[in-house]
Amino acid sequence: MKNKSLVSITDYSKEEYLYILDLAEEFSKHPVQPLLKNRVIACLFFEPSTRTRLSFETAINKLEGRVIGFSDVSASSVSKGETLKDTIKIVSNYCELIVMRHPLEGAARYASEISRVPVINAGDGANQHPTQTLLDLYSIRKTQGRLENLKIALIGDLKYGRTVHSLLMAMSHFSPEFFFISPVELKMPEEYKIHLNHLRVKYTEDTELFPYLNEADIVYMTRVQKERFSDPFEYEKTKNAYVLQKHMIKDAKPNMRILHPLPRVNEIDVEIDDTPQAYYFEQAHNGVFVRQAIISAILGIK
Amino acid sequence: MKVSAIKDGTVIDHIPARSLFKVISILKLDRVENPVTFGNNLESVKLGKKAIIKISDVFFDEKEINKIALVAPEAKLNIIRNYEVVEKKVVTVPDEVVGIVKCYNPRCITNHENIITRFSIVSKKEVLLRCHYCDKIIDQDHIEIIR
Numbered sequence: 001m002k003n004k005s006l007v008s009i010t011d012y013s014k015e016e017y018l019y020i021l022d023l024a025e026e027f028s029k030h031p032v033q034p035l036l037k038n039r040v041i042a043c044l045f046f047e048p049s050t051r052t053r054l055s056f057e058t059a060i061n062k063l064e065g066r067v068i069g070f071s072d073v074s075a076s077s078v079s080k081g082e083t084l085k086d087t088i089k090i091v092s093n094y095c096e097l098i099v100m101r102h103p104l105e106g107a108a109r110y111a112s113e114i115s116r117v118p119v120i121n122a123g124d125g126a127n128q129h130p131t132q133t134l135l136d137l138y139s140i141r142k143t144q145g146r147l148e149n150l151k152i153a154l155i156g157d158l159k160y161g162r163t164v165h166s167l168l169m170a171m172s173h174f175s176p177e178f179f180f181i182s183p184v185e186l187k188m189p190e191e192y193k194i195h196l197n198h199l200r201v202k203y204t205e206d207t208e209l210f211p212y213l214n215e216a217d218i219v220y221m222t223r224v225q226k227e228r229f230s231d232p233f234e235y236e237k238t239k240n241a242y243v244l245q246k247h248m249i250k251d252a253k254p255n256m257r258i259l260h261p262l263p264r265v266n267e268i269d270v271e272i273d274d275t276p277q278a279y280y281f282e283q284a285h286n287g288v289f290v291r292q293a294i295i296s297a298i299l300g301i302k
Numbered sequence: 303m304k305v306s307a308i309k310d311g312t313v314i315d316h317i318p319a320r321s322l323f324k325v326i327s328i329l330k331l332d333r334v335e336n337p338v339t340f341g342n343n344l345e346s347v348k349l350g351k352k353a354i355i356k357i358s359d360v361f362f363d364e365k366e367i368n369k370i371a372l373v374a375p376e377a378k379l380n381i382i383r384n385y386e387v388v389e390k391k392v393v394t395v396p397d398e399v400v401g402i403v404k405c406y407n408p409r410c411i412t413n414h415e416n417i418i419t420r421f422s423i424v425s426k427k428e429v430l431l432r433c434h435y436c437d438k439i440i441d442q443d444h445i446e447i448i449r
Binding site: 084110125128 | 407435
C-alpha cells in the first residue's frame with residue numbers, strides 16, 4: 001500500500017487491514033523507533049479535533065518525524081479565503097504525507113486527487129474516518145484474539161454514526177453476526193443492510209438492549225445526539241434507553257468488551273469504567289500504534 | 303397539439319413532463335441556433351403526462367444523448383432524414399456521470415470548491431447516483447442539472 005492514500009475504509013483490502021494490524025501489534029511492543037527521522041508530515045486540521053490530532057502527532061513524534069501544519073483554520077491562510085486546492089498543492093510540496101481533517105464531506109477524496117503525496121483522512125465531516133475503523137479492528141482482535149465469527153452489538157445512533165458504518169463495512173469481511181440496537185428514528189440505513197444481505201451476513205434489529213448484551217462479544221456504543229431527532233419529545237423518551245449501566249452487564253460473557261469511539265457523554269455510566277468489560281480508554285491508546293502502522297505502511301518504510 | 307414535421311433532425315419522445323427543462327439543460331438546447339420546438343404536458347398512456355422535443359438538423363452522438371437517461375430513462379429518439387424516420391433509438395444510463403449533476407448534499411466539498419462533480423451509478427432501473435466525493439446517494443427526483 002506504499003503511496004496509497006487512505007480516504008475511506010473501503011479503499012483498502014482485507015489483506016491490507018491485516019497487514020496494518022500486524023504492524024500495529026509490533027509498534028505496541030516497540031513504540032519508539034527512529035523510522036521517520038528527518039521526514040516531514042503535515043497535519044492539516046481544518047476543524048479542531050483534539051483527540052485525533054494528538055493521537056497522530058504522538059504517533060509521528062514516537063517515530064521521530066517532524067510535524068508541520070495547523071490545528072485551527074483561523075491560524076492559516078484558509079481564513080484569508082484560500083481554497084482547499086491551493087492549500088493542498090502548496091503543502092504537498094513541503095512534506096511526504098498529509099494527514100487531514102476537514103468539516104466538509106469528500107474533502108479528503110478531493111485532496112488525495114490533487115496532492116503529490118498520499119493523504120490520510122482523519123475525518124471529513126459526517127463521511128469517513130478510516131483510521132478510527134482500523135483502531136477499532138485492532139482493539140477487537142486484541143481483546144478477542146481473532147476477527148472471525150464474532151457477535152457484535154452496535155448501539156445508539158446507527159443512522160448518522162459514521163464509525164458504525166465503516167466498522168460494519170470492515171467487519172463484513174470476517175463473517176460476523178450483528179445486533180443493531182437503536183431508536184426507530186436512528187435505524188441502520190437500508191444500503192448497509194443490502195450490503196450484508198448480499199454477503200449473507202446475519203443481523204438482528206431491535207430497539208431493546210436486552211438480551212443482546214449477554215450474547216455479544218463486542219458492544220460498540222455510540223452517542224445519541226439530541227440534534228438528530230426531528231421531534232424533541234422522541235428524544236426525551238429515548239435518551240435514557242441507550243445508557244449502559246453496570247447492572248445490565250452482570251451476565252455478559254467474560255470475554256465481552258465495550259468499545260466507544262469517544263467522546264462519551266452519558267451513554268456509558270462511569271461505574272462501568274472499572275469493570276473488566278470497559279475497553280474504551282485502551283481502545284483510544286491503541287490508536288497511536290495503529291496510526292504509526294498506517295503512516296509507516298504508506299511511506300513504505302515498514 | 304400538432305407540431306409540424308421536421309425535414310432533418312432528431313425527435314425526442316417519451317420525456318416525463320417534469321423532466322423537460324432538465325433535458326433542455328443537459329443537451330444545451332437553450333443555446334443552439336437551430337429551430338427547436340417542444341411540447342409539454344401531452345397526454346401519455348405510459349407516462350401520464352409527457353413532453354416531446356424536435357430539433358432540426360441536429361444529430362446527437364450516443365454519449366451525449368445518453369446523459370438524458372438520468373432524468374428521462376424511457377425517452378425514445380427518432381432520427382429524421384428527408385421527413386422519414388430512418389432510425390429509432392432508446393437511451394441507456396451511462397456508468398459514470400461527470401460534470402452534469404450537482405451533488406444534493408450541501409455539506410459536499412463539490413458545493414464549496416470549483417470541482418467537476420463525479421457520480422457512479424448505483425442503480426439504472428430506478429436511477430440512483432453515488433457521489434464520488436461525499437458518498438451520498440441521489441435519487442432521480444433530486445437530480446439537479448448544473449447550468
